[in-house]
Amino acid sequence: MDFDKELDARGLNCPLPILRVKKTLAEMTGGQALKVVATDSGSVKDFQAFCRQTGNELLESSEGNGEYTFLIKKKA
Amino acid sequence: MAKKLAIIASKGTLDWAYPPFILASTAAALDYEVQIFFTFYGLTLLKKELDAKISPLGNPAMPMPVPMPNLVQMLPGMESMATMMMKQKMKDKGVASLEELRSLCQEADVKVIACQMTVDLFDFKKEDFIDGIEFGGAATFFEFASEADVSLFI
Incomplete structure (x- = not known):
């Protein structure tokens, strides 16, 4: 999958992954995609909720080896 | 308009x-x-030097590594030890420190009002508090809260 920026949120617990993503998205332009890797199992539901509330698009959400990978497209 | x-x-x-700080920083990230x-x-919690502690005493729901009667929990040093252990556990689990969450709130423009009556009551000094806060009373709170979508008492 293509992405413009990557954020390593491994080892961080709630609410830090969300806060880091918010900060990183602010540095990007609309339409760009951010890849996030996290280890917090709560982040799966939280990123869905985050995207629904902020208007950013959750393009992908996957899990493997105890890691959760998300692809978020910044709203235009 | 923002929520x-x-x-x-x-x-x-420490626990309270x-x-x-978690809810305020997250809400700010959700554009509240x-x-x-x-x-x-x-x-x-607004003092420059945060010194929040946790006590197992009178807090029977607090998970302890070994069961401990109240009589032991009240011994000198137990509170400091419980606080140290809790902070270490939080660090191990990737939970942010209070200091970090507090500064994230400030970066996100969370508005902080310090209760003037409490400042007077406990003879707190304004220079002991972090910068960027305002002082006010109950009426100040209601001015904002009356228009809030979510109001919490913690």
Whole structure:
């Protein structure tokens, strides 16, 4: 999958992954995609909720080896 | 228009200090306009040097590595030890420190009101508090809270 920026949120617990993503998205332009890797199992539901509330698009959400990978497209 | 979150933070122990800062920083990330009114013991969370402690005493729900009767929990040093152990556990699990969450709130423009009555009551000095806060009373809180979508008392 293509992405413009990557954020390593491994080892961080709630609410830090969300806060880091918010900060990183602010540095990007609309339409760009951010890849996030996290280890917090709560982040799966939280990123869905985050995207629904902020208007950013959750393009992908996957899990493997105890890691959760998300692809978020910044709203235009 | 942005949604609004109003919080009253009235407690100053380590465990009770987390919810206001976690919820405020997260709401800010969700584009809420956030205001926290710090009152009574919650006011100590605005001191430059954070010194929030946790006590197992009178807190029977606190998970302990070994069961410990109240009589042991009241021994000198137990509170410091419990606080140290809790902080270490939080660090190991990737939970942010209070200092970090507090500065994230400030970066996100969470508005902080310190209760003037409490400042007077406990003879707190304004120079002991972090910068960028305002002082006010109950009426100040209601001005914002009356228009808030979510209001929490913690």
